[in-house]
Amino acid sequence: MSTAQGRLRSDTGWQRLNPRLLLVNLSVLAAPAATCAATFLLTGGDPGLQVLIALGSFLLTGLVVATLSVLRLLTTRYRLTGDDRLEVRTGLLLRGRRSVPVDRIRSIDLTANPLHRLFGLTSLVIGTGGATGAGSLSLDGLSTADAAYVRTELVERRRRAANGPHRAGHPDDGPLAALDWAWLRYAPLTVWGVGGVFAAVGTAYRTLHEMKVDPLQLGPVKDLFAYVEARFGSLPLWFGILLAVLAVVAIGVVGSTATFIEGWGGYRLERAEGGLLRVRRGLLITRSVSLEESRLRGVELAEPMLLRLAGGARLNAVASGLGDAEENRSRSRLTPPVPLAEAHRVAVEVLPGRVPPLTRALVPHPRAALPRRVRRALAVVVLTALLLIVPGLWLSSALVHAGWITGLVLLPFALAHAYDAWRSLGHAVDSRYLISRSGTFVRRTVALQRDGIIGWSVSRSPAQRRAGLLTLAATTAAGTGSYRVRDVGVSTGLALAEEAVPELLAPFLERVPVESRTGAR
Numbered sequence: 187m188s189t190a191q192g193r194l195r196s197d198t199g200w201q202r203l204n205p206r207l208l209l210v211n212l213s214v215l216a217a218p219a220a221t222c223a224a225t226f227l228l229t230g231g232d233p234g235l236q237v238l239i240a241l242g243s244f245l246l247t248g249l250v251v252a253t254l255s256v257l258r259l260l261t262t263r264y265r266l267t268g269d270d271r272l273e274v275r276t277g278l279l280l281r282g283r284r285s286v287p288v289d290r291i292r293s294i295d296l297t298a299n300p301l302h303r304l305f306g307l308t309s310l311v312i313g314t315g316g317a318t319g320a321g322s323l324s325l326d327g328l329s330t331a332d333a334a335y336v337r338t339e340l341v342e343r344r345r346r347a348a349n350g351p352h353r354a355g356h357p358d359d360g361p362l363a364a365l366d367w368a369w370l371r372y373a374p375l376t377v378w379g380v381g382g383v384f385a386a387v388g389t390a391y392r393t394l395h396e397m398k399v400d401p402l403q404l405g406p407v408k409d410l411f412a413y414v415e416a417r418f419g420s421l422p423l424w425f426g427i428l429l430a431v432l433a434v435v436a437i438g439v440v441g442s443t444a445t446f447i448e449g450w451g452g453y454r455l456e457r458a459e460g461g462l463l464r465v466r467r468g469l470l471i472t473r474s475v476s477l478e479e480s481r482l483r484g485v486e487l488a489e490p491m492l493l494r495l496a497g498g499a500r501l502n503a504v505a506s507g508l509g510d511a512e513e514n515r516s517r518s519r520l521t522p523p524v525p526l527a528e529a530h531r532v533a534v535e536v537l538p539g540r541v542p543p544l545t546r547a548l549v550p551h552p553r554a555a556l557p558r559r560v561r562r563a564l565a566v567v568v569l570t571a572l573l574l575i576v577p578g579l580w581l582s583s584a585l586v587h588a589g590w591i592t593g594l595v596l597l598p599f600a601l602a603h604a605y606d607a608w609r610s611l612g613h614a615v616d617s618r619y620l621i622s623r624s625g626t627f628v629r630r631t632v633a634l635q636r637d638g639i640i641g642w643s644v645s646r647s648p649a650q651r652r653a654g655l656l657t658l659a660a661t662t663a664a665g666t667g668s669y670r671v672r673d674v675g676v677s678t679g680l681a682l683a684e685e686a687v688p689e690l691l692a693p694f695l696e697r698v699p700v701e702s703r704t705g706a707r
Contacts, residue, residue, distance in 0.1 A: 200263035200275065206305040207327030211255035213301055264325055266336075270343045272312065274323055284323055288343040290314050292481065292507030293517070296333055296474040303472065308333040312340070313509055322509060337476075341459055362463075362535045363521060363528070365453040372523035373446035374439040375492040450522040455532065463503075463536060465520060475517050481506045483638035483664035484619065485520070485533045487544055487631040494629060499529040503536070504634060504665035514665065533633070543619040543633040548612030554653040555673035556608040561649075563600035567593050603627075613671045613682060620660060620686045622671045632669045638662045642683050642691045658683055 263275045270288045275281070293313035302308060310325040310333045328336065451469030458464040463477045484504040493499065501521040508514040521532055534542045571593035578585025607626035614621045620639065623631040641661035650656055650673065658671040658679045671679065683691040 200265050203259050203262050203325065203327035204307055204329045204332070205259075206307055206329075207259050208256060209305055210301045210307065210327070211259060259327060262325070262327075266339060266343070270346075272323070272340065274325065286312065286314060286323060288340055291340060291344055292478060293509075294337045294340055294476050295517070296337065297471065298330070299471045302327075306330050310336060313507060313513075322513075338459070341462065345461075361454045361456040363453075363455040363524075363532050365450060365522075366524075369450075369498075369522060369524050370443065370446060372493055372496060372498040373443045375496055375498065375523065376442055376490055446522065453522060455520060455536075463520075467522075477503055477505050477517075478507065479536075479538070481664070482536065482538070483662055484632060484634040485537060485544070486518075486633075486665070487529055487533070489526075489629040489631075491627050491629075493523055497526050498523050499526045500524070501529045501532055504632065504662075504669075506664040508665075511666070518665070537633070538635075539618065541616075541618060543614075543616055543621050544631055546614050546616060546621055548614045548621065548623055549678075551608070551611035551613075551673055552653075552655065552675050552678075553608075554655055554675075555611060556605070558649055558653065558655075558673065559604035559607045560601065563604040564597075567596045567600045570596060611673060613674065615682060615685050620669075620671075620682075622660075622669060624670070624672045634660060634662060634669055636686050638664060639687050639690070642687075643668065644679070644683075644691075660686070 257278060258276065261276055261278045265273050267273060271285050272288065272291075273283065273285045275283045291312055291314060293311075295311045295313070296308050297311065298308045306329055307327055308330050310328055312323045312325075314322065325333075325336075448469045448471070450467050452472070453465075453467040455463065455465050457479075458476065461479045463479055463482070465473075465475045465477075467473055482503060482505045486502040486504055488500045488502060489498070490500075500519070500523055502518045503520050505518065508517045520536065521529060524532075530542065530544055533544050534540050537543070571589040574585050574589030574592060578587075578589060603626050607624075610624055610626055610629050612621075612623045615636070618635060618637075619633045620636055621631065621633050623629065639660045639662055643659040643661060644656055645659070646656045654676055655673045656676050656679050658674060659668045660671070661668050671682065674682065680691070
């Protein structure tokens, strides 16, 4: 048992962060130093006054960040009190003190980036279920052993505060899910790989532009363009564009595969002590995210189009106490992209009662919902074509022809997507869950516990009113806060709301007198 653990057990005194955090904080200066070295190398040792000013500002910013980090290390204290509260004290001139009762703690997560792991450190992030950043409390720089001990102690104290029975994990049963490297085949089937290429290029270009450096005039870039022109300059333009597209796709595939390996290496989903579901993942940056099973209100099956065509899906938790929208997106992930059957199996494992609502047959939505999607698809095709046709009226007739050709090529794909979007609509109600499905680019199937629904929202656009449709949104305190049943018939939607949560919507419905429906006699 470490000294820090002994002091925690006796509840005496305030504890400091680990001194090794000082080395991590000073490493912030490595980025400005590397940037200066790279700039001098690329510019041949003559970067110019503007670049020197930018580099000096960057270096000064690094010094300020390092200084603030060191001050945070020197002034941060924490302790567990005898009345089951976690207290954290920070600041030198502007002092702050937070006190969180253990029964308000909703999540306890551990994160360690490569530098933290190098020095044996971990960041402990405690969530209290707030909707903003004020809902979390972070201790950045505990030793790995002390962070694990603090988490175990908080879980045990929270259990005692709730007067609940001890619910230990079941290590003999193995994890609920573990990484299978065969899932790596799903990694490239997202738009993030290709999008990441453009994002990285745009960020680099913007950074160099702010430093008054023209990337196209850098020696390595000019050499690359000269090589491409010498090798492919005699090829047709369309072939050059095709090669560029293939190169971007190839880089995107490599990037998305590397992201999958880094983000999901060592993945395990398991039940832990204190009634928690724990997701461990990460190769370079390790993450351990804990979810309270008692706050789980359902699951969401996400199927991006390419992943769906390959028979894959992702599974997310619908739970309360995960923080704001951004935290909810990152902390609700239960699986990486996996085979659809595996996602269904994991959903059954994590849901209370081990029921399989995601495989239930859904009620299809009226055909009146199809024309709405067809109109949207045609609008996208027309707008895309006009982006080429309108400038072509002043610049070149070639753009006009390109616009017409683009519209004709996109039309069948747009109509196919509209039809798929309509076929994806569906809903069902069973003894415990409301199930809804919608979407085509990302088809989402949500199983939401009926007793977790706290309200209904009914919306009808003019087009929906003409078609006799409505969108029914189930409001809940978990996940995104609202889950929609889109474009369902009016009578079917109202009956669905009444069946899912009896008497919740009925008091707000306008009753039509019998005389107004049958006529006066």
